[in-house]
Amino acid sequence: MPIRFREDRGRWQLDYRDADGRRVRTLLPKGTSERDARRQLLEAEAAVLRGEAPSSGDATFTDVVGAWARAHRGQWSVSTRKQYHCLMRDHVQPVIGGMRMRSITTADVERLLDGAKSPGVVPGIRRVVVAVCRFAVSRGYADRDPTASLSRRPYKPGSPRYLTREEYQRIVDSPPGDVRNAAILSVWTGLRQGELVALQHDDWTGRHLIVERAWNYHARCIGGTKTGEVRTIPVVVDDALEVLDTYSVHQGWTWPQSAVGRWSWWRSGWETLARRLDLPRGTHVLRHTTASWWVQAGGSLMALSRLLGHTSLAMTERYAHLAPDTVDQEARRIWGHMGTQRGPEMSRDAPDGPDEDPRLSMPDPELMN
Secondary structure, eight states, X not given: OOEEEETTTTEEEEEEEOTTSOEEEEEOOTTOOHHHHHHHXXXXXXHHHHTOSOSSTTOBHHHHHHHHXXXXXXXXXXXXXXXXXXXXXXXXXXXXXXXXXXXXXXXXXXHHHHTOSOGGGHHHHHHHHHHHHHHHHHTTSOSSOTTTTOOOOXXXXXXXXXXXXXXXXXXXXXOOSHHHHHHHHHHHHOOOHHHXXXXXXXXXXXXXXXXXXXXXXXXXXXXXXXXXXXXXXXXXXXXXXXXXXXXXXXXXXXXXXXXXXXXXXXXXXXXXXXXXXXXXXXXXXXXXXXXXXXXHTTOOHHHHHHHHTOSXXXXXXXXXXXXXXXXXXXXXXXXXXXXXXXOTTTOTTOTTSOSSOGGGGSOOHHHHO
């Protein structure tokens, strides 16, 4: 039978022939419905007719990646294809790229994740490898999915890099220009780079910025913010106010190069400025600086989440380690002004009260009798 349910394994099994006439038997993951199993069988048979199915059992992980990419290329954006290509080239291929797909084990995948160069790429590596392995099972490259029993280890992101005060001062002391001014405004507002370049003169009045649009670098068009919400950002630092005053005479788009459609001026310009000033590359370091300085100054995470436009407080909590005494500070701020329910003679803070516990000075009831 081309498809049957294996009672002993609790899974659906596909049975078909590959391009060389070899019999391929594939066990689908638990929980797969009969409808999905029949759909995957039709897809596998169609792949054989198109020449995309394996012709032998010696296909390597790299071979499977190629077939997986061809099957899904039309569903990915340019940025997604680039991301997957970089993950495969830099992290996955050097470790398991040359291994036969049928011989890859869960231990091999665990070794790949443990040896990642940076904790930040672990979720991406895991997502890609799981997708490739599932594709391999559905197309007959492997009989089992080595990622099916992968341990669900919690992901702990590394501490984000942010500018020091000395590094920020280098930006302030650099020659005036759009990139320098945009960097200063970014530090004191936490704007995303797409929101920054899409600022218009009508978006800021007095000491507030209204963020309602952003330049989408992937779609190459102006759209809403990343979360689709409009937020208001207060501008209270003199450096940022001076930047806005500089461009107060402009109408329409705030930045001259944005007005003529050169949207990449900020990203490329920051790379040049950061290289010259020996600062971290990537514009997101400025947004990290906003959040890090805010927390270090004692600001609340809830307010910071609203300032940055995060969809959940969990995204903001990655900066909480910068304020180790936050609980103590908040306790003093919240409860300190409320005083005590005890009388002044019983309070520890009473200026003339006893130093010891008042209960120790009470007379013995038996002696009173």
